[in-house]
Amino acid sequence: MTSDSLASTPPRGRVLGHLNWLFNPFQRLDVPQIYDLLSMGSVTERTFYLNLGYWPDAGDADEASEALVMLMADWADLSESDQVLDVGYGFGDQDILWSQRRSPRRIVGLNRTASQVAVAQRRVAEQGLEDRVDLRLGSATQMPIADASVDKVLALECAFHFVSREDFFREAWRVLRPGGRLVTADILPMPLTGGWRDRLLQRLSWRLMANKFAVPDENVYGVEGYGERLARQGFESVRIESIRDRVYAPLHDYLRAHPESLRRLHPLARGFARMALRLDAASVYPGLDYIMTSAVKPG
Template structure:
C-alpha cells in the first residue's frame, strides 16, 4: 500500500469513527465512488416515493418532480448544479427535451464518468457537463432559463452564494428549483430535541454540510428573497423521502455491497436503526423561486 493510499485509508477510517472529523465534499463522493443507491442506474438522490416502489423509480420521480416544479420545457437552457453522474440530465434530455442542459460539478471523478455516460447515451450535443463551482459559476449573465440543484445545495459554501450566482445567470422570468436538506424545527421535548441534534450533526459532519447552511425554512425563504427572487414557495416533502427510502433499503441491501468497505459499515449501522431515529433531525424541501 503506497503512502498516499495509506493516508487516504486512515483519513476515511477517522471519518467513520471520529464524530468530530469530516471530509471535503469531493472526498465524500470519491469515497462513495461510482456506487449509488439505485440498482440499474447511478442516481445519487434519495428519491421521491409517493408513487414509487423501487429506488430506481423513486430517483427518477424526484428528478421529474424537480423538472415539473421548475416548468422545464423544450427550448429552455437548463443549468444543473451538482449533477452527480448525469442520470437526471439524460432523463430530462430524453423525456422533456430542453434545448440545452449545462452541468456544473466539482468532483472530478463524477465529471469524467458523467461525460462518458452522456456520450454513451448519444446526447453530447444537448448536454454539456462541466467541472465547475455552483458558487462561482463560469456562466454568462442572464443566459439560463432554469437553474436546478438536486440534493447538492446543502454542500455549497455557502448556499447564499449559490442563490446570488443563480440569480445572476438567470434571465428575467427564470426559475430556481432545489431539492434540499435542512434541519427540522426543534421539538418541545428535551429528549427529542437531543435526538434531533444528534441526527442533524451526524449527517452534517459526515457529508460536509457547513454550519453556515444550518437554518430552517423561513430563513431559507428570506435568503432567496435577499438574493432578489420573488414568488418563493417552499414545501416539505420529507414524509415522501426518508421513511419509505429507509424501509426499502432495510429490506433491499444490495447497494451496500457496492460501497467502499468503510462506507459499507456506516450504511449497515444506519439501516439497523429506525427511520424515525436516523432522520428525525432532517427536513427535506422542494424550493421554487423566480427572477423578476
C-alpha cells in the first residue's frame, strides 16, 4: 500500500477515536496514540510533514514545512562532517531533506510512534539513504546513544511532548560532544497580557493545545524558563528567538484561502479545522509562542 493510499483511507475504527480526542474534554491521549490517530493526514500536498511551517517566503504548506526544516539546519550550522541525532522525526521527510541538501555524515533518528517509524524507514530505503540515515524506535528522554557521540541534536516541533523537556535537555547534553549544538523549534505558552478577557483567551488557547497534544505540566513555562533550564544543564551561547508571527498567522491565512489543503485530514479533524478557520488567527493562537533555540555544550 502506498503512502497516499494510507493517507486517503483512514480506518473506520478511528472515527470514535477522533470524536473522543476532539470533543471529549476528559480525553487525553499519550503521544503515540495522538500520532497513530492523526496517521498520515497533513495539510501538505507533496510531503508528509506535520510541522506548522515557516512562512515568510512560502507559497504553500510544503514549501513552508521545508523552510522550517532548513531554518533548523541553518541554526544548527549543519555540515557534511556532522553526526546528527534527530528526535521526533515524524515520517522522515526532514531527515531525507537534510541528507539531500546538507549531506551530514550520518543522521540517527529516534521516535516513539511505531507506525511513523515503519513508514519513515521505508521512505528512507526508497531514497537509497539507508547508509546515511538510520531511523529508529526510541525515546528522547532515554536515548540509546553513546555519551559524547554526536555533533548536533535536533528537535523539530516535538520537545513540548517530552516527559520531561528538561530530561531531554539532560540527555542531549550527555550525547553531545564538547562543542556540539542543540537546536529546537518548540511551542511554549505566551506571557499573559491585556485585560481579563485577553488573558482568559490566552489561557484557553494554551490549555486546548496542551490537552489535545499531550503537553505535560512540567513543560509549561515561557522563554525565560526555557533559557534558565538550558543554562542550568550547562549549555552556553543560548539563543532563543520567537518566530510566532511567521508561523501561526500566515498558516491560518493560507488555510483560509486554500480550504482544499484540508483534504488529507480525517473528516472529523477537517471539520474541527474548518470551525477554527472561521475565527481569525489572533483568536485561535493568542496563548501560543513558537521559538527557535540554539545552545552549545562548551568544550
